[in-house]
Amino acid sequence: xxxxxxxxxxxxxxxxxxxxxxxxxxxxxxxxxxxxxxxxxxxxxxxxxxxxxxxxxxxxxxxxxxxxxxxxxxxxxxxxxxxxxxxxxxxxxxxxxxxxxxxxxxxxxxxxxxxxxxxxxxxxxxxxxxxxxxxxxxxxxxxxxxxxxxxxxxxxxxxxxxxxxxxxxxxxxxxxxxxxxxxxxxxxxxxxxxxxxxxxxxxxxxxxxxxxxxxxxxxxxxxxxxxxxxxxxxxxxxxxxxxxxxxxxxxxxxxxxxxxxx
Amino acid sequence: xxxxxxxxxxxxxxxxxxxxxxxxxxxxxxxxxxxxxxxxxxxxxxxxxxxxxxxxxxxxxxxxxxxxxxxxxxxxxxxxxxxxxxxxxxxxxxxxxxxxxxxxxxxxxxxxxxxxxxxxxxxxxxxxxxxxxxxxxxxxxxxxxxxxxxxxxxxxxxxxxxxxxxxxxxxxxxxxxxxxxxxxxxxxxxxxxxxxxxxxxxxxxxxxxxxxxxxxxxx
Numbered sequence: 001x002x003x004x005x006x007x008x009x010x011x012x013x014x015x016x017x018x019x020x021x022x023x024x025x026x027x028x029x030x031x032x033x034x035x036x037x038x039x040x041x042x043x044x045x046x047x048x049x050x051x052x053x054x055x056x057x058x059x060x061x062x063x064x065x066x067x068x069x070x071x072x073x074x075x076x077x078x079x080x081x082x083x084x085x086x087x088x089x090x091x092x093x094x095x096x097x098x099x100x101x102x103x104x105x106x107x108x109x110x111x112x113x114x115x116x117x118x119x120x121x122x123x124x125x126x127x128x129x130x131x132x133x134x135x136x137x138x139x140x141x142x143x144x145x146x147x148x149x150x151x152x153x154x155x156x157x158x159x160x161x162x163x164x165x166x167x168x169x170x171x172x173x174x175x176x177x178x179x180x181x182x183x184x185x186x187x188x189x190x191x192x193x194x195x196x197x198x199x200x201x202x203x204x205x206x207x208x209x210x211x212x213x214x215x216x217x218x219x220x221x222x223x224x225x226x227x228x229x230x231x232x233x234x235x236x237x238x239x240x241x242x243x244x245x246x247x248x249x250x251x252x253x254x255x256x257x258x259x260x261x262x
Numbered sequence: 263x264x265x266x267x268x269x270x271x272x273x274x275x276x277x278x279x280x281x282x283x284x285x286x287x288x289x290x291x292x293x294x295x296x297x298x299x300x301x302x303x304x305x306x307x308x309x310x311x312x313x314x315x316x317x318x319x320x321x322x323x324x325x326x327x328x329x330x331x332x333x334x335x336x337x338x339x340x341x342x343x344x345x346x347x348x349x350x351x352x353x354x355x356x357x358x359x360x361x362x363x364x365x366x367x368x369x370x371x372x373x374x375x376x377x378x379x380x381x382x383x384x385x386x387x388x389x390x391x392x393x394x395x396x397x398x399x400x401x402x403x404x405x406x407x408x409x410x411x412x413x414x415x416x417x418x419x420x421x422x423x424x425x426x427x428x429x430x431x432x433x434x435x436x437x438x439x440x441x442x443x444x445x446x447x448x449x450x451x452x453x454x455x456x457x458x459x460x461x462x463x464x465x466x467x468x469x470x471x472x473x474x475x476x477x478x479x480x481x
Contacts, residue, residue, distance in 0.1 A: 002299055005269055005291070041304075048312060048433060058316040059431035063415060070436040078301040082292060089288050097281075173316070173416075173429065 003033050006085055013088045016095055016126050017136075020209040024202060028085070031198045036077055040191050043184055044074040050183030057173055064169035064180045070157065073188070077195060080150040084202075087139035087146075094135045095126055128213070129220075137213055144206045147199055154196070161196055163188040265299055268347055275350040278357055278386075280378070282459040286452060293448045294343060302441050305434055306336035312433030319423055326419035326430045332407065335438065339445055342400040346452070349392035356385040383467060387460065394456045397449050404446070411446055413439045 007029060014025055047069070053061045128136050155161065163185040170177040182188070269291065276287050309331070315323045360382070364371050378386050404411065413435040420427040432438075 002265075002296075005266070006296065009291075048308070058314050059416070059429060062312065062314055062431040062433050066415065066434055066436050069434075071440055072305075072434075072437060075301045075305065075437065075441075079297070082296055082300070086292055089292070093284065093288075096284075173431075 003037060006033075006082075009092070010085060010088050013092045013095075016091065016128070016132075018128065018209055018212065020205055020212060024205045024209065027198065027202055027205065028081070032077075032195065032202075033081055035191075035194070035198075036074070036081070040074055040077070040195070043187050043191055044072060046183060047072065051180065052183075053169065053174070053178050053180040055174060055178045057175055057178075060169070060171075060174040060178060061180070063171045064167070064174065064178065067169060067171050068167050068180070073154075073158075073192060076150065076154060076157075080146070080199075083146045083150070084143050087142040090139045090142075091132070091136050094132055098126060098132070133213065133217065137210065140206050140210050140213070144203060144210070147203050147206070151196065151199055151203075161189070161192050163192065265295060268295065268344065271354075272347055272350065274354055278353050278378070278382075280459060280463065282455055282462060286455045286459070289448065289452060289455065290343070290347065294445075294452075297441075297444065297448075298339060298343065302336060302339065302445075305437055305441060306334060309334065309336075309433060313430065314433075315419065315424070315428050315430040317424060317428045319425060319428075322419070322424040322428060323430070325421050326417070326424065326428070329419065329421055330417050330430075330432075335404075335408070335442060338400065338404060338407075342397070342449070345396045345400070346393055349389040349396070352385050352389045352392075353382070356382050378463070379467075383463065387463060390456050390460045390463075394453055394460075397453050397456070401446065401449055404442075411439070411442050413442065 010025060010029075014022055017025065048065055051061060051065050053064055055061075126132060163182060165182060165185045167180045167182065168177050169180050272287050272290065276284055279287065310327055313323060313327045315326055317323075360372055413432060415432060415435050417430050417432065418427050419430050
């Protein structure tokens, strides 16, 4: 079980995403998950072993490390990636539910069902409309919120995105204010800025996708409204024709009645 | 043999689950298994090496570590994940038994061998009760072993061969505590999902039974 399994799960959702959604997924896997696994994990691999404090007092190093790094960058990123990928599962579940309904229809032998066999149902690509549109839009909205929350948490916890070389620590049992040195601060700063930049790109992609979906929705609505406005003219013409015919029939009836009575 | 085996097992179970069951599988995959493998395992990786006592006496650190961490948090977490996923195997075995029976008799005995009714419903309910029970047992175990869900910075140890009361420092206590709370939160969520599924199934099938009887009476 690793990030590969996540790739399999989200790959299925990819079929039913918009083009921007597919780009987002590619950016997520190549520039975030792959970079995390292949490079970032190694940069932060020796973070506590090489965190050195200018004291021989046992325990001072542990306490200072814990004070300055309540949760490691690498773990925060891993959590961010997991939380940001989760809303896509909502879409996957909705698609699976629709497929299940279609399979039920097919099994009952419903004539409305336009598929020839189960394989077609399995391979079918659903368009983002109706209730699936709402699920998809909510998933993008949730993603945006998670990204923003994690970026803010990062900024708040580490006072910006720079990794300092030296930290001054005076937590007990350190005897005085002690200098503690972080390992590979420049490399860590570079990777931090890279991950923040890619997060921002992902946020922009999500915003663009949201705008695209909303625009599509309003355009479709106005089209429908336009169509329904045209139809009443047609109906009016037909109604007047029918009214004329009815009048003719009632006139002819009256004439025959009068004819009989006379 | 790795966590991939558990993943494949749970994917198999997914086929025969209700909607809530599938949400439970998704929560276990994403928020428990994936977090464990991708993040939590590395935090506890060097816990023994980084456990430092304010003493040079050989053996003191080992003895103190063993006293305060009889079973490491991460091992308990792994055991919990395995135990909690296992009851779902009962359902898989029951479905396999049904299909075997059909093959043996060479005729269709069940309308749909994967549908949750009759004996399979009982098996499913038992698996849900077992899952919930095991989750609760592990949560209580965590609470009792570690005096709540807190991890202190410092523990005081005076076991032989430590000469006096000695200060021992635990590495990354804050990070460990954050992930421990995460574990507890996801366990509670899974318990709620299991209880929800249990109530839903019991309600659904009691209504079905009642309607059947009602129809029979009318006839």
